[in-house]
Amino acid sequence: MTAAATEDDPYVLPMPSPDSPIVLPKWIHPNNPHSVSSYHDLIWSLAALIDNPGTRLISIHWEKCPARMRGQLKLPAWTMINGQLRPTRIRSRGMATRSRNSAEDMASTCREWMRLARWLEKRGITDLAACTEDEWRKYPGERWKGGVSRGYAEKVLGWLTDLWLFDQLSAHPAGIARPPWDSEGIDDFLPAVSNQGGGENSTEPLDPQTIGPLLIWAMRVIEDFADDILAAWAENRRLTALIGTVSLVQGGQAAVEAYLMPLIETGAPLPSTRNQGKNTVARTFIAATTGASGGQVDRFAIKHGLSALTAQRPGPCPLDIPVTGLINGRPWRTHLDFNEAASLMKHLGTAAMIICLYLTGMRPQEVQGLRSGCCPDPEPGPNGAPGRHLIRSRHFKNVTDEDGNHASEGEEREVPWVAITPVVHSIRVLERIVPEGDYLFSAAHHDFLFQRNHHGALKGEALNQRIEDFVAWANHEANAHGLPGQAIPKDPHGSIGMSRFRRSLAWHIARRPGGLVALAIQYGHMRTVLDARTASGYGSRSRSGIHGVLDIETALAAADTAAHLRDRIAAGEKISGPAARRAITGAASTPRFEGRIVPRTFARKAAKFLARDGVVLYDNPEAFLICAFKHDNALCEPDPGATAPRQYACQQGCGNAVRSDTHARQMRERADEIDLKAAFVPEKLAKRLRRNADNLREMSDAHDATAQTAEALT
Structure with missing residues (x-):
């Protein structure tokens, strides 16, 4: 075959031969190390298209395609891998459409084509030209019977449309009909709307009770144990390299006997390892320690019944390196x-x-x-x-x-x-x-x-x-x-x-x-x-990055705070604080958010919501208050342009503070807990704790003296 496109239409590729590469050289990155499959192969590796180190290598398995339609599907698949959609087609399909997709999308597309081919074969159709509009109208209903989300169903219909598009761009089109949803719209062909969500923002965050100790152990391993672990691995590699360095002539067998016989005769524990739930001979460790070969260790083990002895007297395989890491002031291992x-x-x-x-x-x-x-x-x-x-x-x-x-x-x-x-x-x-x-x-x-x-x-x-x-x-x-x-x-x-x-x-x-x-x-x-978006650009680029996710969570948290305050006010609770009136306004003007599904457009809406200076409510359970954040009033020194307070730097006397009866009750409960703790600590620390408890009670008393109902404040 020739690499050039046909002269009549640059988007129609020439016919490949059986030995043609399934990925043409122009699409392969110069540093890509993977081999390329041939057109006649039953397995097409797409590794030559994958340069993302975190992406698994993907293949297309044509043995899953009915044999009589395999050739008809291979040609549009090869065209999709090496060709491009026409620009006019891309514009008509919207901004998210690309002329060429990722290898993973290509493989998913081919798998969907094969699924269609198997369905057609069951209906007695073995030629794509016989897939008419009637078959297209019947297929989606059959396809959704297994249960798919509406979002995934949209992808499936797009992949099926690609079969028609790339068949048209093939050197010898099979003549499959145009899917009706491509001209009529896809809504009538999709499954009913469900509560299933998708995308990054529908992913559940890790529970605080899980992420806390997980992070503790991760940092402990890095900060306290890393040197020990790296030293143990270096010693493991050094010893492993010694295996077989002492030959039979030089006394490898003698070295094994000199090492193990004293342990056997004295009844000491024998070097062991766990294998399938059982204690077995630590063959590698013994060979590494003595310099003998694995075979020499095996011969000694058979001669002296070492397997049975090890099962009875399993022992460690200690490395001769110091242990420096500590847990609660004590070494985390007696040995590595x-x-x-x-x-x-x-x-x-x-x-x-x-x-x-x-x-x-x-x-x-x-x-x-x-x-x-x-x-x-x-x-x-x-x-x-x-x-x-x-x-x-x-x-x-x-x-x-x-x-x-x-x-x-x-x-x-x-x-x-x-x-x-x-x-x-x-x-x-x-x-x-x-x-x-x-x-x-x-x-x-x-x-x-x-x-x-x-x-x-x-x-x-x-x-x-x-x-x-x-x-x-x-x-x-x-x-x-x-x-x-x-x-x-x-x-x-x-x-x-x-x-x-x-x-x-x-x-x-x-x-x-x-x-x-x-x-x-x-x-x-x-x-x-x-928060320093313009200064450091921590998560920013032309797209919203981590800030979009942060805005969404902050907006949802503020909506929850407003909803809870409305519920408390409706239950008859009073509120106090210099921002009490603004808090009532903010609570009344904030919609209640129900459920977990967050649409893609919500990040922009969240940022706009948070920009309402003065009426967005932020709960601060550590300070026992709500912050009706108004930038100019804030004593927490927020950055210029910040739309949220520094809740970890909350200051008493701030003009944004609001407290409810619930907060006052929580402060008294916290004061009682502190007093109880003060009874079991040294006197100087106890005085400090009691002083903190007294401050909490004073603030709760101040709330009681100034709190008013919502009706009185409006």
């Missing part, structure tokens, strides 16, 4: 074990990933795309002040090339992320694991157990499983160290997936003032950085 070095390295990488995901606001694929050297130490600022650590990264969502085609390699963010200290420490740990310039979560260098040379970064499925494994390990450690209160409880909304961290960051900042977002570690800095 040869057998656990690989799993500890896996947990170390997972801990770093959790911190990077949660304390930056990056999307998962952005974290997967980080490379060693992405966060250099900053130059000192003016007057020698320390500069901020900035993370240079690539983003991948909705990235297109200059022709509007999907760009799998992504692009570097125009504005870097700002990294707080725990994130910087995590990156430094990861840089000790991978070579310079490689991905921080390189699949090859994080495969500690099998040492397979995988390409790119660890994929989402593997990282999600590592999070679950980390939780199980942390809970085991909490139990072993007598810290049941630091166990990580199961999240009520299911597994802890990577996609939930970004949502949780915004949720905790918007709804949990006082430190839960980072457990009081630089929380103020985190919120300051997020």
